[in-house]
Amino acid sequence: MKTIFKFFLNLFPRPLLIRLSYVVRPLLAFFLRGNKYTDPIDEKSFRAFLPYGYGRQRSNVLSPSTLSLERHRLFWLYLKNETQFFSSNFKVLHFAPEQCFLKRFRNLKNLNYTTTDLLSPIADVKADICNLPFEDNSYDVIFCNHVLEHIPDDTKAMQELYRVMKPGGFGIFQIPQDLNRATTFEDDSITDKVERTKIFGQYDHVRVYGRDYFDKLRYIGFKVEEIDYTATLSDSEIDKYRLAKGEITPVVYKN
Incomplete structure (x- = not known):
């Protein structure tokens, strides 16, 4: 299999x-x-x-x-149990929408829900995350999960995410992360797909994020909470839902 x-x-x-x-x-x-x-x-x-x-x-x-x-199920549990996402009126922007969420989020009557991506066939708006066609301070909630590791200029992408988020808004920006690394690793000289998969975890990733990811978001202007939601669950629940114990969810806010 x-x-x-x-x-x-x-x-x-x-x-x-x-x-x-x-x-x-x-x-x-x-x-x-x-x-x-x-x-x-x-x-x-x-x-x-x-x-x-x-x-x-x-x-x-x-x-x-x-x-x-694992990351999707953790994301869902956090949203369901710790936020008002399923009950409050929010204008939402969702990058590279995951199948497991797309129809469910679209069907929520409390949301004004827009999806965007440069390549995804299931996104509403085809757009470059580094040059978004949205006005400043447009969205209450932004989801950008496992996207930034694909973007060469992730600083510009983060600046665009900050620009289009409303003051008082929040987002979840999950990334594949090696918490044993203090600093993020990049090497543009590695071009072979097999070698990139071996080093970066996937052939189309351009970096391996370290613990400095959270500070990079803070430098852009976000307030960042590094949440280990699995710490609130029992070992049996973590196994039942097939979660990655200790995975950190980056929850960001714009003041």
């Missing part, structure tokens, strides 16, 4: 994988139904989750029903 998934992840470009997943997902959910693990996004349970990863594959992490990963 791991070998098959790795083959398809590396064979097809991401936009095509997104389209194919709509066909494959119901079959996976049917064959893996059970009661050992639960996806909190749709509350469906399975005997196992699927493996995932472009380089080193992680076992038992991809939900068969929503195709959510």
Whole structure:
């Protein structure tokens, strides 16, 4: 199973994988139904989750029903339990919208919800994160998860995120992060896709973020909370929802 998934992840470009997943997902959910693990996004349970990863594959992490990963389920639990996202009236901007959230967020009557991305076939607005076509102080909530590691000029992208967020607004800007690194690592001289996957975790990533990521956001002007939401959960809940224990969620605010 791991070998098959790795083959398809590396064979097809991401936009095509997104389209194919709509066909494959119901079959996976049917064959893996059970009661050992639960996806909190749709509350469906399975005997196992699927493996995932472009380089080193992680076992038992991809939900068969929503195709959510650890970070998506953590994001959902935090939003549901710690914010007013599902009840208050918010104008929301969502970068590179994940399938597991897209329809659910669109169906929320309390949200004015816009999605954007340069390449995603399921986004509303095609836009460059470094040159956004939105007015200053436009959005109450901004989600930008696992996007910045793809952007060569992430400083400009962060400045644009800050510009379009309303004062008093908040956002969640998740990234793949090595908390053992004090500083972020970049090396543009590494161009081979196999080598980039080995070093950066994915062939189209341009850096590995370290702990200085949070300070970079602060330098842009954001107030940043480094939240380990798994610390509020029991070990059995972390296993049940297949979360990454100790993962930090960067929650940002604009004063």
